[in-house]
Amino acid sequence: MQTIGTKSSSSDPPEPAADDRLRQARAPQRDLLPLLAGTATTIAGVGAVLALADIDSPLRAPFTLFFLLAAPTAAVALALRNLEPVGRVLASLSAAVAVILLVAQGMIAVHRWSVPGGIAAVAALSSLILLLVLVRRLRGRTVRRRVS
Incomplete structure (x- = not known):
């Protein structure tokens, strides 16, 4: 018995390899992390805005706590x-x-406690930590480039 093979036309897309199928199956998992990060950032930002603008909402307390x-x-x-x-x-x-505790204790010690002030202080300290990390990374890259 003889089998007859058929050639596929050049317009047909090639069959995906096993690696490609595995990569496509994992694609939703890879896309989930940026989606969760964006959602967390949105919730934190809304919490900060609700607290700073003094808007009465049932979501104000949990979102602000999430931001903090x-x-x-x-x-x-x-x-x-x-x-x-x-x-x-x-x-x-x-x-x-x-x-959070250091900000609260410092504000109470100087008799300047306020909710918007506490949120602003936590945001400023977090931004300062983030800025220092980014500066350290950029400085490390510059040194590595000079050495290489």
Whole structure:
């Protein structure tokens, strides 16, 4: 018995290889992390705006609390990128709680406590930590380029 092979026309797309099919199956998982990061950023930003603008909403307290925890946590997590994931999460959450407590204690000590002031101070400290991390990374890249 003889089998007759048929040639596919040049207009037919080639069959995807096994690696391509595996990569396509993992594509939704890769797209989930940026989606979650964008959602978290949006929630934190809305919480900060609701608190700073003094808007009465049932979402104000949870979103503001999320902002107060997420902003320093993200900044410290970027600074600790060489740690294992579980250690980085625990250390950055601990650092976020420490930043919040230090801001609150400092504002109470100088008799300048206010909710908008506390949110602004936490945002400023988180931005400062993030800025220092980015400057350190850029400086490291410049030094590596000169050496290479």
